Structure formats: C-alpha cells, structure tokens
C-alpha cells in the first residue's frame with residue numbers, strides 16, 4: 001500500500017491543530033485513526049495499480065471512506081423489506097449492483113455500471129427493477145455531497161461490500177477499479193433479464209461471459225436474499241441462510257445442490273394489495289422440455305387462485321420445495337410453512353439445470369463450492385467492470401492528451417479527440433459544471449465538439465488561402481520562365 005505516511009502526518013497535524021474547522025470523517029485524520037488492519041482491508045477492496053498509482057491521496061481516502069460508509073450502513077441493520085424472515089440490506093445492494101451493471105450490451109459497448117444510469121428514474125421504472133429504488137435512494141442519501149467518488153462507483157462498491165458482509169470467500173477476485181462517470185440524463189431501458197426466460201444467450205452474448213461464469217453468477221447470487229411479492233411478484237427465500245454465502249454452520253452453499261433435487265413443485269403465486277399471497281399448484285413448465293419464452297413480465301393476473309382476497313397486483317410461476325403446504329392464501333410476511341425449510345426457485349434458475357449446455361456446470365458447482373466461488377468472483381467482477389475502459393459515455397479509454405467526445409446525436413458516435421491546451425482547461429471546468437448542473441458529460445462533450453468545429457473551419461480557410469497564394473506565385477514564376485524561354489528561342493530562330 002503506497003499511502004504516504006508523511007503526507008498523512010502533515011494533514012493529521014493540521015487537523016489536530018484545528019479540529020473544529022478541518023477534521024471530518026473521511027479525511028486524512030480519519031484515515032490515520034484507523035487500525036492498520038482496517039486500512040489494509042479497505043485498500044484491498046480496490047485494484048492495487050489503480051488505487052495506488054492512478055489516483056491521488058485525497059481520492060484514495062475518499063474511496064476507502066465510501067467503502068467504510070457502506071460497511072457502517074450495513075452494520076446499522078437497516079431492513080430492506082419488513083416481509084423477510086431476517087433483517088438486512090446487503091442482498092438488495094447486491095441485486096441493485098447487478099441491475100446497474102446488467103444493462104451492458106457487449107455488441108455496442110453501451111450501458112453497464114459506467115454511467116450510473118441506474119440512478120435515473122426512467123431506468124428504475126423498468127419492470128425488472130422493482131424495489132431497486134430502495135437501494136439507489138439509500139446510496140443517494142449516504143453519498144450526498146460526496147464529490148470525489150461518483151455515484152456510479154458507489155453502486156459497485158456497495159455490491160462488493162455487500163458480498164464481503166455476507167461472507168463471500170473470494171474477495172481477492174472482486175477488487176474494484178473506480179473512475180466511472182454518473183450520467184444523469186441517460187436511461188438504458190429493457191436490457192435486464194426476465195425471470196421467465198432462459199438466461200444463457202443473454203449472459204454469454206450481452207455480458208460477454210462464459211457459460212460457466214453465467215451459471216455461477218446466477219446461482220451464486222441467488223444464495224442470497226429473498227423474492228418479494230410487492231417487488232417482483234415472486235415470493236420466498238432461495239436458501240435457509242439468505243444473509244450468507246454459506247449454509248447453516250458454514251456448510252457449503254446450497255443453491256445448486258438443492259436445485260438438482262427432483263422434488264420441486266410448481267405454484268402460481270399471486271400477491272394482493274391487502275398484504276396477502278395466494279399459492280395455487282400448477283403443472284411443471286419444464287415437464288416437456290424447455291418452455292418457450294414467456295408472456296410479458298407480471299403474469300396473467302386473472303388466473304390467480306383467490307379473487308376474493310382483493311385485487312392481485314402481480315402473479316408469477318415459481319418452483320418450491322422443502323415442506324408441504326396447502327394451496328391457500330397466506331399473510332405476505334408469513335411463510336406458508338417453516339421458512340428455514342421452504343425454498344423457491346425462479347424459472348430462470350431452473351434453466352440452469354434444464355438447459356443441457358448449462359447443466360454440467362450446475363452439477364460441478366453443486367459438488368465443488370470452491371470452483372463456484374472462483375467462477376462467481378470472476379463473473380461478478382467482469383459484469384461490474386464491463387464498459388469501464390470504453391471511450392463512451394464515461395470519457396474513459398482515451399490516452400493522455402485525448403478526451404472522449406460525442407461527435408453526433410447518437411451516443412455510439414464517440415471518439416477520442418486530441419485536446420489542445422485551451423480545451424484541456426475548459427474541459428476540466430466543464431466536468432465540475434456538469435456535476436453541479438446535473439447535465440451529462442456526453443452533452444458537454446458534444447457542445448465542446450461544436451466549438452472545435454468552428455475552430456477547425458477557421459484553420460481550414462487559412463490553410464486554403466496560403467495554398468492558393470503559393471499556387472498563384474508558382475504559376476506566375478512558371479509563366480515568367482516560359483516567357484523568357486520563348487523569347488530566347490524566337491531570337492535564336494531569327495538569327
């Protein structure tokens with residue numbers, strides 16, 4: 001770790017002299033006050049080259065502090081849903097980090113965590129984003145006024161810290177590279193997977209993952225948390241330990257071993273406005289092979305079991321096992337049978353064993369938890385860093401002296417454009433203005449490009465005039481030489 005202790009000591013001494021004015025949590029004195037082990041732990045969350053060589057000390061402390069803020073937030077035991085059998089916010093932060101990153105589209109290089117578009121209301125309104133606003137709002141409040149760490153980065157930090165707080169054993173694979181930009185006026189809509197569909201193609205093509213990573217990412221992540229009728233229409237826990245990667249008493253994660261069991265039963269589950277949930281047995285949609293792509297998200301409400309329970313908000317089909325219960329209506333915050341035994345799976349989870357291309361991986365992960373952790377770690381790091389290097393909406397991916405600029409209305413028409421000294425000055429100013437006004441980097445890049453256009457026109461006309469002048473002088477000289485030559489020849493002929 002390359003924190004300069006001299007600089008810290010100097011800043012800390014300023015703080016100690018003038019505590020009331022200068023000292024704040026998240027500054028040098030805060031950092032100095034941490035035990036060394038905690039300093040090392042916070043620093044280890046970040047990719048070492050980026051953290052140690054590419055950002056200055058103030059920023060390093062800000063990033064470390066933002067991670068600490070998430071740890072502290074999770075330690076407050078704030079609950080993301082009163083309907084769960086447990087109290088916790090980490091699963092929602094993890095899910096939100098996926099939803100922020102899951103808009104990435106490899107074919108175009110657009111979307112993803114870079115841009116932080118998940119904080120945009122228009123994107124949050126997507127059908128797949130039910131209850132994600134609970135996470136973005138908390139992060140917005142937690143990091144209000146924080147200038148050094150973009151919100152887009154805080155979402156990734158939140159996901160990684162959430163995984164650490166839930167015992168993920170391969171934190172070494174998750175180290176974060178920061179530097180994302182947050183773009184307030186772009187929403188990447190309809191790009192997230194639906195629980196009704198086979199996830200294979202989307203994850204391998206759209207997110208550029210291997211099949212093994214795809215299976216590990218989906219199954220690994222659904223070791224955590226719960227589904228909530230009022231968020232997605234699905235209800236229940238995937239495992240008996242929703243706040244831990246491991247099973248009870250640190251046993252192996254159980255998502256895959258339980259998925260491979262044969263005693264799953266399928267239910268149509270409907271959630272009602274009066275805080276009840278109905279369960280009605282239905283046929284196994286995988287009984288005759290892979291089901292076709294499903295109806296629109298939300299399901300058919302009129303097929304719900306008990307209309308008398310009030311108007312159904314959402315109905316979905318899901319698999320359940322672990323304990324028997326009657327088709328009936330239950331309170332939304334009460335499991336129909338022992339919550340520690342009852343498990344659920346989404347249709348998209350079931351594809352992991354029903355699709356022949358993915359099934360061998362599901363079997364491997366059921367038996368080899370270390371392989372699962374390794375593949376999950378690599379896949380999670382990849383999806384949260386997809387698009388970080390592009391010369392795109394974020395302005396990253398250009399060599400020094402160049403800036404990423406949008407050359408037309410389409411966000412894909414972006415390129416690295418050579419900075420002049422003057423542009424360097426004005427672009428630094430623009431970045432701050434952008435944050436203050438909440439306008440997009442892409443917009444300001446586009447207007448900078450318009451200014452560049454004018455400058456280029458002037459230079460072009462000047463150059464044309466010089467070329468034409470040189471051309472005229474050359475022609476005149478040529479005519480003079482020819483005229484002289486002619487006279488000499490005429491004189492020779494007369495003689």
Ligand code: HEM
Nearest residue numbers: 091092095098193194195199221225226227228231232348
């Ligand atoms: C095919 C891909 C996926 C689908 C269709 C899917 C769908 C869902 C659905 C419907 C829920 C229930 C939400 C609710 O009602 O609160 C959920 C929860 C969750 N998902 Fe996924 N998911 C997918 C992949 C992922 C990935 C890749 C991650 C993380 C890397 C993830 C993390 C989570 C977590 C942690 C929860 C629990 C949230 C909570 O307890 O509040 N999911 N997912």
